[in-house]
Amino acid sequence: MALWGGRFERGVDAFTQEFGASLEVDKAMAAQDVVGSRAHARMLAEQGIISLEDQAAIDSGLEKIAAQIADGTFAWDVNDEDVHMAIERALTANIGTPGARLHTGRSRNDQVATDIRLLAKDLCARLMDENRALRRALVDVAEKNLDVVMPGYTHLQHAQPVLLSHHLLAYFWMFTRDFARLSAARDAADANPLGAAALAGTTYPLDRARTTELLGFSRTIPNSLDAVSDRDYLLDLEYACSVSMMHLSRLCEEIVLWSSTEFGFIILSDSYSTGSSIMPQKKNPDFAELTRGKTGRVYGELMALLTTMKSLPLAYNKDLQECKEGPLDAVRTLSDCMEIAAGMIETMTVNVDAMSAQAGRGFTAATDVADYLAKKGMPFREAHRVVGELVLACERRGCGLGDLSVDDFRAASPLFDEDVAADLDPAGIANARVTYGGTGHDAVVAQLAEATAALAADEGREA
Incomplete structure (x- = not known):
């Protein structure tokens, strides 16, 4: 029987259990769940809601679970529908009654919202690092090819001569704007919903400002309904990912063109090319093409979440379970594509003579x-x-x-x-x-x- 099963006479059947579960996706925020629970327990103890002894046992138990999750030895139970239940079940099994007190004054609704916001902040930080690395690559190659002249284009027709460095820096500024969008998405996620409980707050004397401080949030969400139902920050993140993928796709389209026989402007490194199973002469820009192709899936993640959110009444609805997989995939895709793009730019050979002649x-x-x-x-x-x-x-x-x-x-x-x-x-x-x-x-x-x-x-x- 599930942890919420007291009101039910029997459990769900195997298929509905599997259909409603989100454990595999939720594992991505296991570390954030532990962090949120430790902060919640500490606040409960400071407020006198649970004893200091219970809080110490909870904290020690969660620390061990965090270590097990990190080293891959945590025993996930397929019967648990999500990561929150899995961790709480393991904690209670390990430390007994104190573990059952962890959920005092908290709902899975504000717990989930807290975990996702912490995860979103971490994901944004990861992408911001990748963005900076890509921009460093563009600046480095621009500096090394400062006075290389190439044709500038409009309508893909020769327009006016430009410097290759100038052309590459145009992408630098695109990705600089992407960094600002990612930073804004991180700021949007940087608000604490913990303490909103299911939707209406709680009768326990929680100190929400304290958990805001403990979790490193910049502010506390002032409305409990909004706290548990808001996923705008994920839309901000997915939008930032979509625009950045669009910029990457434009860059990769030019890499595909420039590396073609017709242009001959660059030669891609062997590390960023593939061959043909039948044509021995081929050197294909597959990774640029894949990046261009993956743009569509990131756009799709944004549209999927917009569609999920469009008709939801306040406050929490099970639909919101679908809000996690898309951003995770979008972030993973963008991160990989930025790394690929930086590698292609850093290692490509510029054919100065071909550019100058054209x-x-x-x-x-x-x-x-x-x-x-x-x-x-x-x-x-x-x-x-x-x-x-x-x-x-x-x-x-x-x-x-x-x-x-x-x-x-x-x-x-x-x-x-x-x-x-x-x-x-x-x-x-x-x-x-x-x-x-x-x-x-x-x-x-x-x-x-x-x-x-x-x-x-x-x-x-x-x-």
Whole structure:
């Protein structure tokens, strides 16, 4: 018979027991359950609700259980429906009556909510560590390839030359925003529901501020109904995971493209590639593709929890049992994918010549040639038309702007002079853009300093 079975004449059958159980998923927060119970018992003793002797026995018993869980020797009972019951049953079996007093003034509802919030804080801290590692990798590779020129794209068409370092730093700032989202999700979870009991609070003289202090929460939830039914912080976590996976997917899509024969911009390390069972020449970017593919499952976890929560009346409902597996999977997936992405970035070989050669193709100098005319006094819209006609002429002749003579340029506009050649060099075009946030060498050096400072600030933040 279950620990709650006093009101029932018989237990549930085997299938309904299995259907309603959550033990396998709950094991992920076993350590948090022990921490929460030890704090609750200490507060009960300080309030005179249980004796100091009972509290000492409970604390010692829970400490031993925590050690058994950590080293894998704890005996899980398949008949226990969740981790909370499993630990309480083992504690009572080990220390007797004091173990049965642990649940005084507490419901599984506030116990579960406490455990999940503690777990969510730990999960956020783990992801914040992985995020920092990925951003360090991006900064390191950007610094090592500071002046490598590549084509920038819009619509996946050659647009204007940029520095590879500038391109990589764009992802750095995406992941910096992801860090802020993860930090916000951690802050959302950082509130104590313990003491709310089932839904209405309790008649015992609990000191909720004390358990808030003991458990390291920043604040105590002021409404008992909200305390046991809120899972917004898990939605915040899953949203943060989803956005970060989207950014990873974009990065991995570029890695797939860049490592292709058509681009040839990078060569992935053997450690982050696979081969073909039939084609001996193949070197496939499988791990970039897998990361791209796993984005969908993380999106799905967010939508699943939103759907679970959308119609729940206050306060606790069994539906909330479904709120744990999704965030755990989302966090595990994101953590793995960030580690994979960092490894790919750190170990890839940059084909500088291929990037530089492509930076000058596709009329990437066209905007600068139009700017040349505008700086000579021609209205930009007219300059745009003149250069567009030059591009069309080049396409018909099968050449680029760099293949035109000064006379060809002067035929299009007398404002052109020999110095137009300076506006056709991809490196010069990129490095001329020195405004804040631009792709020029000096601007990127300043941006790297700002990125390094931002990373240092986040590394100094509590996780």
